[in-house]
Amino acid sequence: MTAPTLPADSSGPITGTGTGTGTDTGTGNDGRRHSDADGTRSELVIRVLSALLREDVVGLRSAGTLVHRPDGAWLQRGASQGRLLLLPVVEDGFQCEYAARLPLLVEESADSAPVAHETCDMILAALRVLADPADRDGFDAFAEECRQTLATMRLQASAHDEVTAHLAERHGSSPADWTGLAEGLAFDTLAAHLDHPVYPTARGRSGLDARQLRAYAPEFQPRIALRWLAVPRDAVIGSLPEHWPTPALLGLAELELTHVALPVHPLTLGAPLDGALRATGLTDRAVLADRAHLEAVPTLSMRTVALSADPSLHVKLPLATATLGLRNRRTIKPGTLVDGAAGQRLIERIILREPRFRNTILHADETVYAHAGHELLAALFRRYPVGLQDSVVVPMAALLAEAPGGRLVVDHLADRFFGGDCVALLDACLTLLLDWQTTLFGYGIALESHQQNVSLVLDLRPDGRTRLRLLLKDNDGPRINSRRLRERLGADAPGTADFDDPRTFVESDGPVVDLFTTITVHLCAGAYAFGLARHGRAPLPVLLRLVRDRLAEAIERLGTGAGEPGAVLRAQVLDAARLPVKAMVTAGTLLTKERSGASDINKHYTTGPNYLLGAGGSA
Structure with missing residues (x-):
């Protein structure tokens, strides 16, 4: 069966947002001017404004004053020469107290009529004036990133129905029946149509045009000849x-x-x-x-492809593009291959010491790789475990994606495996995930195991009961408290010589807590509480209590005496007034590393409210 035929398009660089006001959004993929009738531009503008507010870009949050007008709340921030910037906001709570309420930034002054900035170009131009001159190029770069993303979103929307119909024809109408690794690639396609929980322009890929996206991006599930x-x-x-x-x-x-x-x-x-x-x-x-x-199919990461003839073998190949920020290039630094293999060996050693995870935590093998000393001359050969042909293997990133027919993936999975109860599915996932990740923290380890790197493995036992396991991949980029690791593993503890990245090992809990919170708590737990509530699957307080309860239970197993890891997580996560939050736009595009001070653009933080504090009681 051939891939679906997608609408014809120009092959020029993807650009989008114009600088006008009103409904005009600039040039789209077909070269014509588009209105915002589909809401795509508004959706992106709200996400961008919310991210800029969360990261306190040019003091939007810290220098802003909350004011109330007849239509709702606004954040007011002084600009210059008597001008004010006003951002309409609504209470949020997921990593920031407020989020943008409307796709709008208003500029007011005493001697002129208000100016409504309704596009990313206009908004970033207005904020750029307030930035340090050394940072203004970053605002221009982010504006271009927004243009690329808007055009990509429209490209995806134009093909969405045909792509999902093709998936249903190829794999069946219910994702709960997509068993095995080959069928599971369809989940990557669905997830690629979904926004990142934090980064507002994650669907954009710098420098790629519409033709290239159709031919190689996972949202279109093309076939690639290597x-x-x-x-x-x-x-x-x-x-x-x-x-x-x-x-x-x-x-x-x-x-x-x-x-x-x-x-x-x-x-x-x-x-x-x-x-x-x-x-x-x-x-x-x-x-x-x-x-x-060799024919291959792109996975959610795009640079990693699965071989059609052997879908248990995924090949990670460098790309000369960037996602999640201008500086987040999709090349493969040879040192990350070394670190991924070293991380895998460490995790396997811990599983041997923790018997309850031997049958519940699965791991892709990432010890086979090759490179020629350059980030574009490298390949990782990721081999998945055997015996998954009868299991549904779904990346967490796909759970809230729209499946063929319009329902969410999580709804289909809940129907087959949890009696139609989405909350029960989340509960089972959190119970295992948080037990595992807190156990690692007890060894001083936090992994960069975000939604894309953790898959649920679901199947039915002979007695009809559901079995849920976790499948992990990508172990480069951890943070390890060397003191705690030595206390637990003694002479078997790896050291700095075993990893290429000198940032891996730290001498305190702080960086490990930061990574645990921003990845495991925010992206793999909190995001689903807020997401399922947004889709009306359960009240938000119930879902947040569930996250807190399962995290508290996992923390108790670590021990909460003075200095014990459980005490650290209780004080710095469960009961902390504020939690670390990724500042991905700031470190990835807006500021240079010299200006942001970020030693790692994926581990640069601001802070946000602790949404678990008000989740007392029991779920």
Whole structure:
């Protein structure tokens, strides 16, 4: 069965938002001017304004004063020369007290009529004036990021119905029946149409045009033919999977004994690949095969593809693009391959010490990788566990996505596995997830295991009862309190020599708590409480009490005596007045690392309200 035919489009760079007011939103994918009749622009503007408020960009939050007008609450922030900026807000609570209520920023002054800024371009131009001159280029870059995202959102919307119909035809109408790893790739397609819980422009990918997105992005579930580079054996570090293609198979028989074949994403061909070969001195030694070989399907991360002939093998390939911020490039630094394998070995060691997780925490193998000393000349070969052919394997990122027919994925899963009770599904997930992640914290470890990196594995036992397991991947980027780890593992504890990134090991709980809170608590627990409540599946207080109860139970198992890890989590998460919150726009695009002070753009924080504080009682 072939992939769906999508609407024709130009192949120029994706741009979108104009600078006019009213309903005009600028040039869309078809080159025409669009109104905001579909609400896409408004949706994006509200998300962008809410993120800027949450991250306190140019003091929107800290220098703002709450005022009440007949239509509702507004945040008022002084600008310059008697001007005021006014942002309409509504109470929120998920990582910020308020969120944008309308897609609007109003500029007022005593001697002129109010000016309504209704597009991202206009809003960022107004805020740019308040920024330090050294930071203004970042506002321009974020404006372009917003244009790309708006156009991508419209592109996705234009193809959504056809894509979901194709998924239903290929896999069946109910996602609860999409069993096995091959069928599970459809969940990645659905998740790609959903916004990130925090980053407002996550659907944008810098520098890619509409044709490239249709051909390679997961939201369209295309089929990709991999390209291949024959690289001298002496230039490659690492190893390749068994029965891997050789130069001879790719039409380069003369290189069979001297070279190995590295897969290359088609989007990396051309200038990006040429630059990498020049940088490594391989221009005259590496040979690009003329023929493509092996069909693959993009996963949610886009740079990782699953082989059609062997969907248990995912190949992570570098891309010369960026998502979640201009500086969050989708290349693969060789050191992250080392760290991912080291992280996996550490996790496996802990599972052996914690028997209750041996049958509930599954792990993809990420110890096979190869690189030629450059972030565009690398590949990770991720092998999934065997025995999943009868299980539904769904990334957490897909739970709130719209399935074929319009219902949420979580509704279908709840129907089959939890008697139609979405809250019971969330409860089972949180019970295992928080037990696991707090156990890791007891060893001094927090993982970057966000919604994309954790999958639910669901199946029915012979007696009809549901079995739920977690499947994890991507273990680079943890934070490890070396003191706690040494206390628990002694001589078996890995050290700085085992990881490439010197930021991995810290000497206190603080950075570990920050990562645990922003990833596990916010993205993998709180986001679902607020999300399910927004969709009307249960009252928000009930869902937040559920999160707090399950987290409290997991913390109690750690011990809450003075200095014990449970006491730390209770004080700094459960009972803290404020919690760390990712400042992803600030660190990823608006400010340079020198200006933001971020040593890691994915671990740069502001603070927000603790939505668990008011969740007393029992769910």
